[in-house]
Amino acid sequence: MGFDLLLQNILNPPVLMFLLGLGAVLLKTELEVPQPLPKLFSLYLLIAIGLHGGYELSKSGITLEVLKVLLLAVFMAVLVPVYAFFILRLKLDVYNAVAISATYGSISAVTFITAGSFLNNLGESYGGYMVAAMTLMESPAIVVGLILLTLFAKRENNSKVNWGEVLREAFLNPSVYILMGTLLIGFLTGEKGWKAMDPLFGVLFKGMLAFFLLDMGIVAGRRIGDIKRVGVFLVAFGILLPVFNALVGIFLAKTFGFAKGDAFMFSILCASASYIAVPAAMRLSVPEANPSLYVTMSLAITFPFNIAVGIPLYYFLINHLWG
């Protein structure tokens, strides 16, 4: 991988802010971001990305090309948890295997946003419909996880999955809802709407992302101690599976003729793991699984890996293949 690319990714204020947050915990400083703010920042980021994506989508329109991307996004969101489950079953019980595979089948919006910022720094763009692809990839893994659970788990009668509650959590969790809604608003209001929103959701975006990533660094830092409990197999899984998923994503993107920027964002979506929507759904539907495994893996292993190494690595491969 080009050292320049790695350096260019790291020497980016939001990524450095993440490392700053991580360092604050490791060096035992008392730094913290006051409680309700991180939730406000994540809401801000989701709204900004939804509105901008919707605006971009209104420019490109919903073409056959766009539908192809969306279908492949759903395909990967269904496929990843299935093979992840069978790999995890080599070492884990059904419950933990279901929860972790669903975590890896879904996506991380912040990884996607950071990758978008990396791409912008390189002066490249991606289609606004990739935001729609991201939204579509949030939920299927939860449903696939629960299907795997009903197929493979032998539970007592009183602990059946409450499908209504879990499907609601899968498709109407706050991040899916706000992304869908703002994507639609951005699409309906087009250029005029985006111009009105740009001062808050465009100009300030990178600063807000940096602030949010500072908090993510602190959260990830607090979970680093749990890595010991996760064990070598799961640490390796948390790094190797995202790389493998990205490779599958890149292969599909090349086969189906994605543009370069779209291929990169698609590979990022395939490689990332959820730490908000899926853990909440899994805690509801698979209380037998240990959240300090699946949350630690996605937040303290895969997220930092993707932010620091994954983003330049996948870009390097795509740049090589697309030229």
Next chain:
Amino acid sequence: MKPMKKVEVVIDSIYLSRVLNVLEKAGVSGYTVIKDALGKGERGMMAGDELTDVFKNSYVFTVCPEETAYKIAEELRPLLKKVGGACLVSDVLWLTH
């Protein structure tokens, strides 16, 4: 002062609505909820992870007649067995006013 029972429940924030449903069904006239309760229990540390409610507890308390308190406790037993948490019932004196 009137002798009553105080029911305190500590539960994963994600299951808060189920506990409140149980209280409503049992017919309590009011309750208090403190969200974002942190601590440590049989299922490990609830450190208040900032982004999800997965590592957060909620604390609920209500004061009610003895019969209602036992009804709540029995209704909550299967949920607590499945997802962890705690339910305490104690004697209190209600200041009538």
